[in-house]
Amino acid sequence: MKLKTVFFILMLLACRSLHAQDLWNLLDSAQAPVKEFTVATFKTTRLIDQHTLETVGKNTLDFRISHRFGPLNSRSINAWGIDGPVDIRLGLEYSPDGRFMFGIGRTSVEKMVDGFLKYRLLRQSTHGGSPLSITLFASAYRTGLKDNNTAAQGYDKYKPETNRWSYAYEIMIGRKFSPAFSFQIAPWFVHYNLVELITDKNDAYGVACVTRLKFTKRMAITFEYAYRINEYSKAKYYDSMGIGWEIETGGHVFQVHFINSFGLVENQFLAHTDTKWNNAGIRLGFNVSRVFTL
Amino acid sequence: MKKYLLIPAIIIATFLAGNAQVYMAKEADISFFSASVIENIEAHNHACKPVMNVATQEVLFKVPITSFNFSSALMQEHFNENYMESEKFPFSTFAGKIDEKIDFSKDGCYKATVTGMMMMHGVSKKITATGTVTVSGSQIILKSVFKIHIADFNIEVPALYVQTIAEDIEIHVDATLAPYVKS
Numbered sequence: 001m002k003l004k005t006v007f008f009i010l011m012l013l014a015c016r017s018l019h020a021q022d023l024w025n026l027l028d029s030a031q032a033p034v035k036e037f038t039v040a041t042f043k044t045t046r047l048i049d050q051h052t053l054e055t056v057g058k059n060t061l062d063f064r065i066s067h068r069f070g071p072l073n074s075r076s077i078n079a080w081g082i083d084g085p086v087d088i089r090l091g092l093e094y095s096p097d098g099r100f101m102f103g104i105g106r107t108s109v110e111k112m113v114d115g116f117l118k119y120r121l122l123r124q125s126t127h128g129g130s131p132l133s134i135t136l137f138a139s140a141y142r143t144g145l146k147d148n149n150t151a152a153q154g155y156d157k158y159k160p161e162t163n164r165w166s167y168a169y170e171i172m173i174g175r176k177f178s179p180a181f182s183f184q185i186a187p188w189f190v191h192y193n194l195v196e197l198i199t200d201k202n203d204a205y206g207v208a209c210v211t212r213l214k215f216t217k218r219m220a221i222t223f224e225y226a227y228r229i230n231e232y233s234k235a236k237y238y239d240s241m242g243i244g245w246e247i248e249t250g251g252h253v254f255q256v257h258f259i260n261s262f263g264l265v266e267n268q269f270l271a272h273t274d275t276k277w278n279n280a281g282i283r284l285g286f287n288v289s290r291v292f293t294l
Numbered sequence: 295m296k297k298y299l300l301i302p303a304i305i306i307a308t309f310l311a312g313n314a315q316v317y318m319a320k321e322a323d324i325s326f327f328s329a330s331v332i333e334n335i336e337a338h339n340h341a342c343k344p345v346m347n348v349a350t351q352e353v354l355f356k357v358p359i360t361s362f363n364f365s366s367a368l369m370q371e372h373f374n375e376n377y378m379e380s381e382k383f384p385f386s387t388f389a390g391k392i393d394e395k396i397d398f399s400k401d402g403c404y405k406a407t408v409t410g411m412m413m414m415h416g417v418s419k420k421i422t423a424t425g426t427v428t429v430s431g432s433q434i435i436l437k438s439v440f441k442i443h444i445a446d447f448n449i450e451v452p453a454l455y456v457q458t459i460a461e462d463i464e465i466h467v468d469a470t471l472a473p474y475v476k477s
Contacts, residue, residue, distance in 0.1 A: 023316065023345055023347055023352065023354055024354060024356075026316060026318070026345055026474065027318075027343065027344070027345045027354050027356055028356070030318055030343045030345070031341070031342070031343045031356060031358075033358075034341060034358070034361065036360045036361075039360075039370075039371050039374055039375065040371050040374075040375050056367075057366070057367020057368055057370075057371070058367050059367075060366075060367055060368065098367055179375075179379070179381045179382070217375070217376045217379075218376060218452075249454060250372070250454070250455065250458070251368065291368055293365070293366040293367070293368065
């Protein structure tokens with residue numbers, strides 16, 4: 001009899017706990033998991049020189065300052081490149097909806113003005129959504145240089161105006177594998193309306209990869225490499241490679257890095273990087289991003 | 295022998311009685327507010343559907359963290375990435391009981407307190423919140439405003455932002471519940 005009572009009480013208890021569990025199940029069924037887009041695959045729209053698949057948030061304006069010093073191998077007399085020559089790009093970039101963005105900027109090297117469009121075609125998401133993100137990128141560049149040899153040559157190489165222009169396109173495919181690790185691969189294509197040598201080709205293409213490894217909530221190590229596929233020039237150019245450190249402080253993101261490219265826009269660093277890592281042709285650089293919600 | 299019959303009878307009865315007394319949110323707004331000298335931070339969540347068992351006066355909340363909407367996209371990113379770590383801790387839950395006995399058969403606005411376990415950012419803590427329970431026809435409206443101390447939930451605020459983010463966050467709950475009908 002005693003055993004039966006215990007059993008009875010146990011059953012009652014089981015009922016009760018089952019009941020609470022039922023309530024949880026009910027809640028879970030009513031609250032079907034919603035598809036969420038993965039946020040912050042990368043911290044900003046650039047890693048070092050390369051674009052990342054990120055766009056800025058909705059109604060957000062991003063003011064960017066990118067700066068590169070001279071090469072380390074310019075020795076102590078030049079403070080290992082700190083004395084310059086330096087390259088700086090100032091950019092203003094905006095997105096009305098967090099998915100499509102556009103920006104303009106000016107780079108001191110080659111007096112280059114650029115304008116770009118970027119669109120997040122596919123966004124990585126949870127619960128049966130896409131495992132990858134795909135972002136399309138298109139950009140145009142206009143150099144403001146003067147042709148110093150006009151008198152000697154008898155013509156101005158920047159006439160007609162179209163000779164000043166070049167273009168770049170990229171398809172960025174990436175994934176945030178874990179909160180700490182993101183990777184992106186991007187086929188790229190650059191077209192120059194005007195090239196320096198008669199043997200140069202107008203088109204260059206290749207594949208770039210960028211990756212980020214977060215080691216604290218606000219700091220990350222970054223790495224990027226742009227591989228060139230076709231032979232587009234007899235001049236000595238190298239693949240662009242950079243390694244950096246990224247720190248985020250609220251509205252600002254600071255990126256400090258070493259990279260062999262001097263140029264700051266795609267038509268410069270993807271195909272026209274002319275210093276190499278082997279002989280310390282690398283330089284210190286930093287990017288600062290400050291966003292404003294409009 | 296009768297006792298053996300009684301057990302399944304009780305089980306079935308509890309189930310039947312249980313389901314009839316379950317209320318579920320038609321709409322709910324869970325929001326929080328952080329007031330500081332530098333800026334005010336506010337976010338709303340409409341993805342949470344609390345349930346309540348009026349017989350036992352139990353209430354359950356399960357709030358998906360990524361569904362908090364901020365006015366600034368960057369703030370939302372920081373909230374998920376740096377503070378709540380929502381990939382690691384996707385939900386906050388509250389399982390509690392209304393302390394006072396409330397007569398759900400009579401319309402009216404009752405002052406009430408609720409006590410239970412709140413789980414957030416992987417930390418469970420017993421909390422008590424005050425608010426009102428309004429019974430109006432077949433609807434029950436739950437309202438509460440309470441404060442939590444974010445340090446209690448292991449949420450670190452870097453020294454640089456101590457002035458921007460309040461130490462105590464005010465949480466507002468406003469949910470309208472209706473009897474649950476199995477569809």
